[in-house]
Amino acid sequence: MGASISLDSKYRLILNTEVECISINSSSPKAKAKASGGSGHKHRDDDKSRSGSGSGSDSESGSESGSDSDRSDSGSESDGEKTYTVKLTPEIIGYIRSYIRKTQFLDEFDLITEIELDKYDHAPGSAIVFNSDSIVFMPNNQTLEAVGEWEYLESDKPVVSSSSKSKSKSGGGRSRHRHDNDDDDEDRHRAASSKYKTKDDDLPVGEIENVLTEKFQEYNKTREFVIHESKSSFLALLIKSVEVVKV
Numbered sequence: 001m002g003a004s005i006s007l008d009s010k011y012r013l014i015l016n017t018e019v020e021c022i023s024i025n026s027s028s029p030k031a032k033a034k035a036s037g038g039s040g041h042k043h044r045d046d047d048k049s050r051s052g053s054g055s056g057s058d059s060e061s062g063s064e065s066g067s068d069s070d071r072s073d074s075g076s077e078s079d080g081e082k083t084y085t086v087k088l089t090p091e092i093i094g095y096i097r098s099y100i101r102k103t104q105f106l107d108e109f110d111l112i113t114e115i116e117l118d119k120y121d122h123a124p125g126s127a128i129v130f131n132s133d134s135i136v137f138m139p140n141n142q143t144l145e146a147v148g149e150w151e152y153l154e155s156d157k158p159v160v161s162s163s164s165k166s167k168s169k170s171g172g173g174r175s176r177h178r179h180d181n182d183d184d185d186e187d188r189h190r191a192a193s194s195k196y197k198t199k200d201d202d203l204p205v206g207e208i209e210n211v212l213t214e215k216f217q218e219y220n221k222t223r224e225f226v227i228h229e230s231k232s233s234f235l236a237l238l239i240k241s242v243e244v245v246k247v
Contacts, residue, residue: 003246004202005128005150010247013113013130015144015216016240017137019092022223023082023233086235088139092227096137096237099227100144108224109135109146112215114153115208123196125155128203144239147247152199205244212242 005011086092099105113130132148216239219225223236 003205005205005208005244006246007150007152007199010147010149011130012245012247013132013144013146013148013212014243014245015146016243017096017142017144018238018240019086019088019096019227020223020236020238021084021086021233022236023084025081025232088142092235093137093139095227095235099225099237100135100137105225106135108219112219113212115211117197117203120203120207121197122201123155126196127153128208129153154199209242209244212244213239216240216242 109132110129113132115128117126117128118124129151130146130148131151132146134148135144135146137144220238220240223234223238225237225239226234227237228235
């Protein structure tokens with residue numbers, strides 16, 4: 001509680017996960033759209049090529065595996081689409097571990113963990129990003145754990161004082177005070193720059209956790225992280241919450 005991000009320390013991001021199976025009736029409009037490549041997933045075409053060479057029987061057993069004991073009670077069904085949370089099996093654990101090593105996931109992870117800092121009173125264009133050394137899946141508590149460091153990205157945008165703008169608009173013909181005005185403008189520019197926070201200022205861990213959780217939840221809505229597909233269903237990895245822990 002109350003902890004701040006330190007840029008010279010190692011951190012562990014603990015991502016609580018859930019695996020959801022989306023089973024689609026082959027005669028439904030959604031299934032036909034999926035079969036023709038019309039899915040709403042940004043990376044679905046790439047996922048199809050990566051889901052690769054597994055046989056039909058393997059795919060079915062992985063995504064709709066056997067007994068009801070492998071499924072949780074929660075789920076929903078609409079328009080021929082049935083959604084339910086699945087329990088982890090060795091096969092599903094293998095899908096997850098394979099997926100989080102793929103370039104697509106690693107690139108998305110980098111994008112998600114880059115957080116713009118404008119609304120936290122830092123200069124426009126400044127950001128913080130998590131540079132992960134490793135990402136592993138821990139089946140015992142169903143979490144992804146990424147270890148790495150936070151990097152502060154300085155703003156590359158020039159900081160302009162609003163008072164300087166108004167001065168330049170209204171100060172047109174008064175040349176005898178031009179030198180004094182220039183000095184005043186420099187002072188105002190420095191003041192405008194200094195009003196922003198820098199990498200030396202506190203950045204609360206709780207804020208970072210909230211932002212990351214919200215960003216991952218947006219990906220959950222479109223079931224972006226598809227770890228496995230078959231003809232009539234697919235498995236999506238959902239990130240439910242994020243905890244940031246200093247190592």
